[in-house]
Amino acid sequence: MNEDLLVLATTTAEREFATQAVAFLSARYDRRRSLTANWGEGDEALSLFHESTDAQERAEANAARAWQRARWDAGFGWIAGPVEYGGRGLPASHDRLYRMIEGAFDVPDMSPLRIGLGTISPVLVAFGTPELIETYAVPMQRGDLIGCQLFSEPGAGSDLAGVRTRAIRRGDDWVIDGQKVWTSNGSFADIGLAIVRTDADAPKHRGLTLFVVPMDTPGVEVRRIRQLTGGHSFAETFLSDVAVPDSHRLGEEGEGWKITNRALAGERRSVGDRSHEMNARALELLRTLAERVGRSDDPLVRDRWAALYVSLQSARFQQQRMQAVPEDRLTGAERAIDKVVVAWAFRDLGRLAAELLGPSFAADTGEWGTFAWTRWSLGALGYRIAGGTEEIIKTVIAERVLGLPREPRV
């Protein structure tokens, strides 16, 4: 049993590791059921964003924490993490292998922990002091802390280097004032990684510094934002006279821009990583929808469905190829391409559903498997913005891959 998962391992060491991983997972969770869907049966949910109530959100976060703790205790929590901090010190390929194997099991949704594990912890390890790593990265990896990203501001999104939240040195502390927005997980995160201006006179990209801000520090106020799909995955974060010790500075003063870019590359990867399962499910539901509306033999519909299948498969292979490249050999453009291709797939899946559904795409009639597509399509817009908008990503690709003339910069 589960032999199909062991073939993912390519070396003897990986096979041994994969055997341990399968034993750990199969003792706790069943394999995911086959995706083959029948119209009207089972869960029709297709949201790209969580649409949870407060209580559900807390329960989801707790389930993710508990699962991360179980992984940690079994040695699968921080597979490629440094041994001196409790990681297992294995090559990144083992980490990828584990994620592929785990994807076959019905484990809890890890979305609440993704920013902390995928974008904040790696930059803490790369640029943080041992104290910052011990205090924040390790507990995040153990599932004890949840992180959020305090980057965007009302006047600084694509032009992130234009942030106006400022920090002023006062004795051993820095005092932060300003406003952040679109803070995913903001309402339940324990710590935030904030990019702020520490030198108003330096050139825009050089006057920025990063700080780890415990979200329960006096002066941090989180206000939820209601999204148009109904849930509230984001928040505005107001920082008023928030004092953080200098020991919470990540990297040197003025080094914030470089570190932020590393964090954003991690964010793009996590958009790509989590897309396969959602897309496979959406594609399968789309097939049953075409049958339901009597268009599964329509050559135009078949052509579009097949084109989607092909583009999703090629995105998947591109990701696998990219995963074989050591992180320090990536230029950033690879992840950018991946992110934009996945976001387009989300969009195109929704477009085909809209065409098949006609008016019931927009009207919530309660019919199984219809309005769910509206949520999908509205959520898809968010993925075209998160982690860098499509226009910004195209600029990255134009400059770094195609070698086109650079955008004018200030």
Ligand SMILES: Cc1cc2nc3c(=O)[nH]c(=O)nc-3n(C[C@H](O)[C@H](O)[C@H](O)COP(=O)(O)OP(=O)(O)OC[C@H]3O[C@@H](n4cnc5c(N)ncnc54)[C@H](O)[C@@H]3O)c2cc1C
């Ligand atoms: C799902 C989601 C999750 C997010 N999570 C977080 C989070 O956890 N933490 C956080 O800090 N932020 C988060 N964000 C915010 C996100 O990083 C910003 O929305 C994004 O960077 C765009 O910034 P903006 O919204 O200010 O749009 P703007 O930058 O104002 O852009 C508006 C439009 O102008 C275009 N544009 C801007 N500049 C250029 C240019 N130079 N060339 C061509 N076109 C341009 C853009 O492409 C866009 O179409 C999240 C956003 C989403 C959608």
